[in-house]
Amino acid sequence: MSDVAAAPSQSGTVRFLRRFRRQTLSLWALGFLIVLTLLAVFAPWVAPYDPLQQDLDHVLEGPSADHWFGTDELGRDVLSRVLFASRVSLLAAVQAVLIALAIGVPPGLVAGMWGGWVDALIMRATDALMSFPPLILAVAIIAVLGPSLTNAMIAVGVLLSPTFLRLMRATTLSVAQETYVEAAQSIGCTRGWIIRKHVLPNVVSPLFVQISVFAGVAMLAEAGLSFLGLGTQPPESSWGAMVGRGFRYIAHAPSLIVFPGLAIAVTVLALYVLGDGLRDSLGRETRQES
Amino acid sequence: MLRFVLQRLLATIPLLLIVSLLVFSLVLLIPGDPAFQLAGEDATPEEVEAIREAMGLNDPVMVRYVRWLGGVVQGDLGTSLFSDQPVLDVLLERLPVTLSLAVTAILISLAIAIPAGIITGTRPGSLADRVVTVGSSVGLAVPNFWLGLMLVLLLAIRHAWFPATGYVPISDSVSGWWAHIVLPAFTLGLAAAAILTRQLRGAMVDVMDQDYVRTARAKGLPERAVTVKHAFKNAAIPMVTILGVQTNSLLGGTIIVEQIFGMPGIGQLAVASVFTRDLPMIQGVVIMAVVVAVLVNLLVDVSYGYFNPKVRPK
Amino acid sequence: MAGPLLDIEGLNVDFLTDQGWVTVVRDVSLSVAPGETVGLVGESGSGKTITSLSVMRLVPDPPGRITGGSIRFDGRDLLTLPERAMRQVRGNDIAMVFQESMTSLNPAFTIGDQIAEAVRHHLGLGRRAAVDRAVEVLDLVGIPAPRDRVDHYPHEFSGGMRQRAAIAMALACEPRLLIADEPTTALDVTVQAQVLELLRSLQQRLGMAMLFITHNLGVVADVCDRVSVMYAGQVVEVADVVDLFEAPAHPYTEGLLRSMPQLGVRGEPLATIPGNPPLPWAMPEGCRFHPRCPYATDACRSGAPALTERGGGHFSRCLRLAEIELTGAV
Numbered sequence: 016m017s018d019v020a021a022a023p024s025q026s027g028t029v030r031f032l033r034r035f036r037r038q039t040l041s042l043w044a045l046g047f048l049i050v051l052t053l054l055a056v057f058a059p060w061v062a063p064y065d066p067l068q069q070d071l072d073h074v075l076e077g078p079s080a081d082h083w084f085g086t087d088e089l090g091r092d093v094l095s096r097v098l099f100a101s102r103v104s105l106l107a108a109v110q111a112v113l114i115a116l117a118i119g120v121p122p123g124l125v126a127g128m129w130g131g132w133v134d135a136l137i138m139r140a141t142d143a144l145m146s147f148p149p150l151i152l153a154v155a156i157i158a159v160l161g162p163s164l165t166n167a168m169i170a171v172g173v174l175l176s177p178t179f180l181r182l183m184r185a186t187t188l189s190v191a192q193e194t195y196v197e198a199a200q201s202i203g204c205t206r207g208w209i210i211r212k213h214v215l216p217n218v219v220s221p222l223f224v225q226i227s228v229f230a231g232v233a234m235l236a237e238a239g240l241s242f243l244g245l246g247t248q249p250p251e252s253s254w255g256a257m258v259g260r261g262f263r264y265i266a267h268a269p270s271l272i273v274f275p276g277l278a279i280a281v282t283v284l285a286l287y288v289l290g291d292g293l294r295d296s297l298g299r300e301t302r303q304e305s
Numbered sequence: 306m307l308r309f310v311l312q313r314l315l316a317t318i319p320l321l322l323i324v325s326l327l328v329f330s331l332v333l334l335i336p337g338d339p340a341f342q343l344a345g346e347d348a349t350p351e352e353v354e355a356i357r358e359a360m361g362l363n364d365p366v367m368v369r370y371v372r373w374l375g376g377v378v379q380g381d382l383g384t385s386l387f388s389d390q391p392v393l394d395v396l397l398e399r400l401p402v403t404l405s406l407a408v409t410a411i412l413i414s415l416a417i418a419i420p421a422g423i424i425t426g427t428r429p430g431s432l433a434d435r436v437v438t439v440g441s442s443v444g445l446a447v448p449n450f451w452l453g454l455m456l457v458l459l460l461a462i463r464h465a466w467f468p469a470t471g472y473v474p475i476s477d478s479v480s481g482w483w484a485h486i487v488l489p490a491f492t493l494g495l496a497a498a499a500i501l502t503r504q505l506r507g508a509m510v511d512v513m514d515q516d517y518v519r520t521a522r523a524k525g526l527p528e529r530a531v532t533v534k535h536a537f538k539n540a541a542i543p544m545v546t547i548l549g550v551q552t553n554s555l556l557g558g559t560i561i562v563e564q565i566f567g568m569p570g571i572g573q574l575a576v577a578s579v580f581t582r583d584l585p586m587i588q589g590v591v592i593m594a595v596v597v598a599v600l601v602n603l604l605v606d607v608s609y610g611y612f613n614p615k616v617r618p619k
Numbered sequence: 620m621a622g623p624l625l626d627i628e629g630l631n632v633d634f635l636t637d638q639g640w641v642t643v644v645r646d647v648s649l650s651v652a653p654g655e656t657v658g659l660v661g662e663s664g665s666g667k668t669i670t671s672l673s674v675m676r677l678v679p680d681p682p683g684r685i686t687g688g689s690i691r692f693d694g695r696d697l698l699t700l701p702e703r704a705m706r707q708v709r710g711n712d713i714a715m716v717f718q719e720s721m722t723s724l725n726p727a728f729t730i731g732d733q734i735a736e737a738v739r740h741h742l743g744l745g746r747r748a749a750v751d752r753a754v755e756v757l758d759l760v761g762i763p764a765p766r767d768r769v770d771h772y773p774h775e776f777s778g779g780m781r782q783r784a785a786i787a788m789a790l791a792c793e794p795r796l797l798i799a800d801e802p803t804t805a806l807d808v809t810v811q812a813q814v815l816e817l818l819r820s821l822q823q824r825l826g827m828a829m830l831f832i833t834h835n836l837g838v839v840a841d842v843c844d845r846v847s848v849m850y851a852g853q854v855v856e857v858a859d860v861v862d863l864f865e866a867p868a869h870p871y872t873e874g875l876l877r878s879m880p881q882l883g884v885r886g887e888p889l890a891t892i893p894g895n896p897p898l899p900w901a902m903p904e905g906c907r908f909h910p911r912c913p914y915a916t917d918a919c920r921s922g923a924p925a926l927t928e929r930g931g932g933h934f935s936r937c938l939r940l941a942e943i944e945l946t947g948a949v
């Protein structure tokens with residue numbers, strides 16, 4: 016039985032990879048994200064300066080041969096700081112998406128599998144959550160938990176979770192109505208078994224599309240919150256926090272906000288393009304409108 | 306029509322109840338004892354106990370919730386811990402700033418998205434289409450605070466074409482209001498413009514294939530009337546749905562944009578209240594935001610009737 | 620007899636498909652005299668709708684393109700008119716009624732709006748006068764209480780009423796030629812008869828010419844004076860309607876007549892034409908009908924027949940025109 020079930024999904028993966036290989040733009044985006052991740056991991060070796068090393072003789076300087084991205088108000092090298100900040104920004108996005116998955120996926124499965132009043136209750140709560148203007152809800156959560164990067168990412172994770180929940184519920188519902196699943200249920204297979212064998216394999220690909228797009232959304236949200244001072248706290252720094260600090264020197268040293276801002280924009284664009292490419296590579300039957 | 310609006314409002318009551326429960330529970334989640342904080346570090350246990358009793362903190366949670374909700378319904382959102390003013394008064398004072406920012410941003414996003422969506426949707430694959438498609442992807446990826454800062458840098462600092470910060474009420478000076486609102490509203494509206502353009506483009510491509518577009522052409526109408534009148538009114542139906550969602554996230558975006566442009570609105574208040582731990586104020590901001598969001602969605606529902614006669618209430 | 624109102628000569632239309640450019644309408648000629656009703660008959664895909672859209676210059680481009688021939692209306696070649704002048708012809712001199720009244724009316728505007736729009740555009744009437752005109756034509760096509768109905772939306776009309784409204788919309792500017800593209804196909808049988816009767820009486824009362832496109836020969840017998848039969852992008856037979864039914868000159872027409880349920884002999888199975896019409900990118904050599912023709916010989920497989928007159932204005936595109944005896948319907 017499991018062999019029969021595995022065979023089509025195997026060929027589906029092959030078909031998916033073949034389609035994805037033709038998405039030139041998405042391949043570039045993926046390449047960029049891989050390089051970026053490597054740069055973040057190896058920042059201590061790649062960065063030209065120590066990101067904390069001050070040089071008060073050279074503060075708020077524009078780009079030069081010594082400092083490609085210029086220096087900040089304490090004479091620290093902006094390029095090195097952008098490289099080190101990428102660690103925080105990337106990790107924060109990953110953290111928010113993981114939190115969103117943890118909050119959204121289990122109730123989505125439950126709602127789709129059990130249905131009835133459990134489903135109604137979960138969906139009501141989701142509607143209520145989605146009726147909040149997103150950033151305002153995030154600020155409220157941070158107000159309660161206190162400003163910190165982790166708390167900010169918890170807030171962002173809560174905001175993103177309803178979409179994962181709905182995706183899981185929709186997939187679970189459609190799979191649960193398949194004849195072979197009803198048959199499996201009638202011969203006494205447990206719900207857990209059905210979820211493992213039939214629901215999860217079906218939901219993985221649309222989930223990956225959503226994860227890619229939401230990593231971009233989370234990165235924008237983290238940047239926004241850190242810009243406001245509600246996310247990353249000093250001495251740690253993310254791209255958004257760098258823009259927030261550079262705000263004060265906008266008239267004297269625009270490079271302080273130009274480069275970290277560009278880093279956010281290009282990274283988010285890459286995540287979106289990757290998400291588009293993944294969606295276009297999925298079969299029509301599993302494609303999700305976002 | 307009035308009955309339709311009333312029905313819709315009634316239908317939102319369960320939703321508002323759940324929302325109120327969530328907002329109320331913010332207080333329960335907060336670490337530490339509010340009475341202890343209010344009393345100050347030198348307070349004796351008896352003093353703290355007295356404050357606790359006066360604040361009603363010793364009552365069961367349900368009693369406190371009902372009491373709080375009763376106040377909210379009557380417009381009593383509590384008192385600011387920071388300024389001792391009634392929360393509602395502070396919010397109402399700042400509401401016009403945020404509303405005029407949000408409304409202008411929506412209008413700007415529509416002013417961009419409608420022509421861009423119609424042009425690209427009627428000429429898929431053309432140069433204009435590709436340029437706009439790339440532009441909308443970039444518009445989605447650029448963080449709005451960064452865009453705002455770049456606009457300030459270029460248009461307010463390098464060229465002093467616009468004031469960098471501040472706000473002038475429209476009742477004081479229309480031109481002053483406009484000069485202060487353009488950059489923030491554009492900053493706030495760009496992401497919505499990108500999403501709406503994509504949405505409208507797709508809808509226009511579908512609609513242009515419909516038989517009634519051919520009928521309109523067979524009547525001898527100029528192509529402009531065919532696309533702008535006949536096709537657009539149908540393509541606008543899905544766009545209105547997205548507009549509702551976008552308005553919601555745009556309201557959240559006012560927090561950042563007001564901060565950048567130094568506008569004394571609700572968003573700026575929200576950030577300040579986080580740092581002063583002014584929880585009643587935060588709760589008030591959230592309630593106000595949800596009420597505005599619910600009203601906007603009601604407006605969206607009502608405007609469906611204009612675009613789609615099939616759902617028009619009799 | 621005066622010159623024809625509409626005179627199509629040697630019309631060619633190409634479409635870009637997955638298989639490259641293919642010709643879907645080849646060397647089609649057709650004429651309609653003032654006040655005359657001409658039927659254009661063929662299966663779906665025979666090119667009859669593309670021919671009629673060519674007259675309006677509404678062939679979707681891309682993927683379609685008119686690549687040759689002329690379409691003269693009242694002496695002017697429509698294919699060389701500037702777009703602006705063509706728009707003056709559309710809806711004003713030549714109007715069109717489409718098959719699907721459900722989808723050919725715009726769901727977002729009232730019936731009155733959609734009629735008044737053409738009137739205002741072509742006749743320059745004011746808003747109120749245009750609405751009055753809309754009421755008038757709705758009354759003309761037999762819609763009860765037109766003063767009220769003018770403010771209704773298409774979804775508030777029944778199928779038959781919608782098609783009546785579509786006809787009213789086409790007639791609003793008193794066109795000299797009405798092109799009706801399968802106007803009754805999507806309707807219930809009883810409603811079909813009413814709409815046909817309406818079109819026939821309107822055509823006589825208003826003295827306009829009509830090009831009536833259908834796949835149903837029974838309908839042709841009811842309303843048309845002359846008939847052109849199309850097969851695989853070509854006209855294969857042109858005749859007076861009585862001639863066509865009594866003495867068809869093309870095997871394809873004979874097959875169509877035999878497969879009409881109205882004419883079948885009770886107790887015998889209904890005849891059908893074997894096989895399917897060819898795809899535009901796989902046209903057979905020689906006569907395009909030969910693979911399905913019971914009279915085909917080797918000559919039919921190689922030689923492409925021309926449209927030849929049998930006499931009395933009766934044309935057929937058949938190599939064996941003089942050799943075979945075909946049975947009519949009467």
